[in-house]
Amino acid sequence: MIPELGQFALILALCMAIILAVFPIVGAARNNSYWMSLALPVARTQFLCLVIAFAALVYAFITNDFSVTYVANNSNTLLPVQYRISAVWGAHEGSLLLWALILGIWMFAVTLFSRGLPEEFVARVLGVMGLISIGFLLFLLLTSNPFERILMAPQEGADLNPLLQDPGLIVHPPMLYFGYVGFSVAFSFAIAAMLGGQTDTSWARWARPWTIISWVFLTLGIALGSWWAYYELGWGGWWFWDPVENASFMPWLAGTALIHSLAATEKRDIFKNWTILLAICAFSLSLLGTFLVRSGVLTSVHAFASDPTRGIFILIFLGVVVGGSLLLYAMRAPAMASIGKFSLISRDTFLLINSVLLVVVMLTILLGTLYPLIIEAMGLGKLSVGAPYFNAVFIPLMIPVTIALGFGMFTRWRKDQWSRIWAKTRTAAIASIVIGGLLTFMLVDSAILKTVAGLSIALWILITSIVSLTTRRKSLTFGFCGMSSAHIGLAITIIGITISSNHSQEVHKRMGPGDRVDVAGHTFELVKISELPGPNYQATEATINVYRNDEMITSLRSQKRNYFARGGMPMTEAGIDPGLTRDIYVSLGEPLGEGDWSLRFYYKPFIRWIWLGALFMALGGILAAMDKRFRLKKTKKSAIILDKDTVLSTT
Amino acid sequence: MNRYLLPLALFAVLVLFLAIGLGIDPKRVPSPLIDKPLPAFNLPKLKTPDYNIKSTDFYGEVVLLNVWASWCVSCRAEHPLFVELAKSNNGPSIYGINYKDKRTDAIEWLKYFGNPYQASAFDQHGLTGIDLGVYGVPETYIIDRSGIIRYKHIGPVTQDALNKKIMPLIKKLKASNI
Numbered sequence: 015m016i017p018e019l020g021q022f023a024l025i026l027a028l029c030m031a032i033i034l035a036v037f038p039i040v041g042a043a044r045n046n047s048y049w050m051s052l053a054l055p056v057a058r059t060q061f062l063c064l065v066i067a068f069a070a071l072v073y074a075f076i077t078n079d080f081s082v083t084y085v086a087n088n089s090n091t092l093l094p095v096q097y098r099i100s101a102v103w104g105a106h107e108g109s110l111l112l113w114a115l116i117l118g119i120w121m122f123a124v125t126l127f128s129r130g131l132p133e134e135f136v137a138r139v140l141g142v143m144g145l146i147s148i149g150f151l152l153f154l155l156l157t158s159n160p161f162e163r164i165l166m167a168p169q170e171g172a173d174l175n176p177l178l179q180d181p182g183l184i185v186h187p188p189m190l191y192f193g194y195v196g197f198s199v200a201f202s203f204a205i206a207a208m209l210g211g212q213t214d215t216s217w218a219r220w221a222r223p224w225t226i227i228s229w230v231f232l233t234l235g236i237a238l239g240s241w242w243a244y245y246e247l248g249w250g251g252w253w254f255w256d257p258v259e260n261a262s263f264m265p266w267l268a269g270t271a272l273i274h275s276l277a278a279t280e281k282r283d284i285f286k287n288w289t290i291l292l293a294i295c296a297f298s299l300s301l302l303g304t305f306l307v308r309s310g311v312l313t314s315v316h317a318f319a320s321d322p323t324r325g326i327f328i329l330i331f332l333g334v335v336v337g338g339s340l341l342l343y344a345m346r347a348p349a350m351a352s353i354g355k356f357s358l359i360s361r362d363t364f365l366l367i368n369s370v371l372l373v374v375v376m377l378t379i380l381l382g383t384l385y386p387l388i389i390e391a392m393g394l395g396k397l398s399v400g401a402p403y404f405n406a407v408f409i410p411l412m413i414p415v416t417i418a419l420g421f422g423m424f425t426r427w428r429k430d431q432w433s434r435i436w437a438k439t440r441t442a443a444i445a446s447i448v449i450g451g452l453l454t455f456m457l458v459d460s461a462i463l464k465t466v467a468g469l470s471i472a473l474w475i476l477i478t479s480i481v482s483l484t485t486r487r488k489s490l491t492f493g494f495c496g497m498s499s500a501h502i503g504l505a506i507t508i509i510g511i512t513i514s515s516n517h518s519q520e521v522h523k524r525m526g527p528g529d530r531v532d533v534a535g536h537t538f539e540l541v542k543i544s545e546l547p548g549p550n551y552q553a554t555e556a557t558i559n560v561y562r563n564d565e566m567i568t569s570l571r572s573q574k575r576n577y578f579a580r581g582g583m584p585m586t587e588a589g590i591d592p593g594l595t596r597d598i599y600v601s602l603g604e605p606l607g608e609g610d611w612s613l614r615f616y617y618k619p620f621i622r623w624i625w626l627g628a629l630f631m632a633l634g635g636i637l638a639a640m641d642k643r644f645r646l647k648k649t650k651k652s653a654i655i656l657d658k659d660t661v662l663s664t665t
Numbered sequence: 666m667n668r669y670l671l672p673l674a675l676f677a678v679l680v681l682f683l684a685i686g687l688g689i690d691p692k693r694v695p696s697p698l699i700d701k702p703l704p705a706f707n708l709p710k711l712k713t714p715d716y717n718i719k720s721t722d723f724y725g726e727v728v729l730l731n732v733w734a735s736w737c738v739s740c741r742a743e744h745p746l747f748v749e750l751a752k753s754n755n756g757p758s759i760y761g762i763n764y765k766d767k768r769t770d771a772i773e774w775l776k777y778f779g780n781p782y783q784a785s786a787f788d789q790h791g792l793t794g795i796d797l798g799v800y801g802v803p804e805t806y807i808i809d810r811s812g813i814i815r816y817k818h819i820g821p822v823t824q825d826a827l828n829k830k831i832m833p834l835i836k837k838l839k840a841s842n843i
Contacts, residue, residue, distance in 0.1 A: 287669075294672075325687045329680065329687065332680070332683075333680050337673065337677070337680070340672050340673040340676055341673055343669060343673070344669040344670045345669075347669045348669055384679075384682065387683070388686075390686070391682050391686050
């Protein structure tokens with residue numbers, strides 16, 4: 015009965031979405047305030063329906079209702095309860111329902127936090143979001159119904175994919191989806207601005223906090239995914255340039271460009287069309303990501319469910335949403351010319367360089383991700399594009415971004431002199447190169463050019479951020495603190511990436527109990543291999559003692575788990591001794607006979623900084639979104655701010 | 666307005682490629698062995714290990730060679746199709762390669778699910794599998810009278826694949842002189 019209730023709620027949500035997509039938008043066009051006033055209550059009702067539908071599915075999982083096909087395929091009576099809940103979004107149908115729910119949550123948030131906005135604008139925003147919602151709800155109901163029943167309910171479910179039975183994976187998908195779907199708000203704001211023929215830049219100010227918060231979620235989601243891959247896949251890697259990772263990274267890059275471009279548009283009335291294009295782009299890439307993951311056009315470790323009919327549906331949906339908005343752009347953009355003017359040496363230019371480069375980076379990743387598909391579609395054979403391509407294009411393109419970043423923070427809006435900027439930054443530039451070189455010799459045993467370059471770039475960002483913070487300590491805004499924190503986060507991540515990828519050490523070894531091996535100044539001793547029962551798996555556990563200078567510093571346990579369901583799919587649980595300056599990582603490989611096992615040992619300096627940096631970036635986003643310039647007042651009219659006091663504030 | 670249409674045009678190209686991509690099965694990896702001779706092997710038979718089965722034994726016959734194992738769950742899905750095919754008069758000669766299996770398990774399995782194979786080769790360590798480029802069980806090969814591999818099917822054979830691809834090919838190969 016409960017699953018049917020969920021199904022009914024889902025249909026009701028679809029009806030609400032249709033009402034939302036029609037009346038408020040048409041009402042705004044005809045200036046019918048009665049029709050526009052439908053937007054808020056209908057959006058809230060739709061949210062309620064989605065909560066009911068989602069709760070119904072959660073209930074089916076908790077009570078092990080295997081008469082529901084989706085539950086039977088993705089749960090098991092032995093599955094611990096927290097994983098039964100996360101199993102709700104563990105596969106295709108449920109994760110789409112989560113998508114729809116999160117879209118509902120964002121719409122609900124828009125109804126709460128947009129009281130100060132013009133009525134027709136809110137009506138249009140919610141209407142556009144309603145249109146998106148229709149697409150996803152139809153997709154759910156027509157091709158991927160999570161509430162479908164099986165006639166003969168099995169006694170036992172097939173269990174959740176063991177890869178997903180992990181605390182990190184409980185929160186990773188919702189975080190990522192909050193980010194993905196959050197870009198629909200900025201997208202809807204841009205579409206609403208175009209529909210309304212808005213020539214001023216007030217929409218950009220309204221869109222900024224929404225964009226920043228979505229970006230925070232996406233940042234955390236990507237970082238969590240990377241961290242999970244690191245400790246769960248057992249290879250010590252943290253980024254694989256897998257198509258699905260790219261699918262989340264591309265909207266992140268577009269979103270980062272959008273945040274910067276929105277700031278320029280709002281404050282200086284420049285790059286208006288470019289900003290609108292970026293807003294469309296960020297959300298389109300989120301949809302494209304969904305398409306790539308859900309249609310199975312690209313093979314990947316993430317492609318759980320692939321079904322061509324679903325692919326066709328998403329492709330049509332993608333075509334309608336993105337094609338429609340780009341058509342609208344082509345029609346409306348010529349009328350939305352930017353007023354602001356700026357000279358070549360100005361913060362405006364640096365922001366433009368930044369966002370153009372980020373988009374170029376995004377496009378090269380897009381090309382690399384889709385290249386195998388394009389080649390095969392043209393009948394030229396099958397190939398795969400791997401990490402070497404992405405590293406080769408990504409790193410050189412990011413170097414100018416980071417260099418421009420440091421200069422940009424000291425440059426004035428509109429017009430500046432190179433001599434003034436250089437006077438302020440030259441100390442930082444020299445210091446970062448010198449300290450970068452020195453640190454390389456101090457921190458790591460073998461100095462290589464890549465490390466010096468990476469550390470110097472990180473220090474350049476770090477020093478310029480801190481200096482600009484201290485010179486402004488009297489008039490610090492949340493926005494400025496947020497920007498600095500995010501930039502410092504980037505520096506921290508760069509340090510982590512540079513040192514861990516250039517100076518990690520690893521040893522693969524065949525070992526029996528009592529054997530020892532030396533890695534990076536540490537001695538590892540395999541103490542024993544034992545069998546351990548788990549709730550829904552059987553584990554083989556290796557206990558490894560780690561010594562440094564003959565003193566035991568820690569004892570690590572690494573497991574290999576065989577999950578009962580799913581044909582005994584094996585999973586590794588790496589044993590990790592985390593530290594701020596280094597991780598020690600052990601993973602248990604295959605049994606080699608005669609009591610011997612293959613083991614992999616890794617020494618990974620500074621790897622934790624990669625995710626630490628992401629935390630700083632997220633914190634920066636939260637701070638920036640709290641800036642008081644984003645607080646809406648009923649009477650506030652947007653103005654183009656040019657005065658000198660605010661020119662150096664948030665970017 | 667032209668330059669404002671550029672993003673739309675780029676997007677249209679992208680959608681076109683994605684649409685074509687949808688029609689392609691990403692799991693399909695073209696086998697380098699298609700239209701090449703069947704790699705030579707000489708393996709003991711499953712039920713009578715004293716006798717061997719060689720790749721050259723197939724000369725003169727149109728053969729469906731199925732790589733299977735008792736531990737392979739999807740083999741159970743395709744197996745009834747082969748049992749049925751073995752009963753028909755115009756079908757191919759069906760042979761099996763029992764892959765990385767235990768002999769007793771495999772024999773029991775055939776007793777239980779039926780034996781469509783004229784004989785199964787026992788590839789205990791999967792070495793012939795490596796020569797054939799097997800990367801997942803089940804896999805099915807169609808071999809013509811002169812010992813050339815004409816078709817490779819990865820994963821369980823479905824009724825659809827049998828009707829649309831495998832049987833027409835077998836008919837064609839049987840009708841031809843080679």
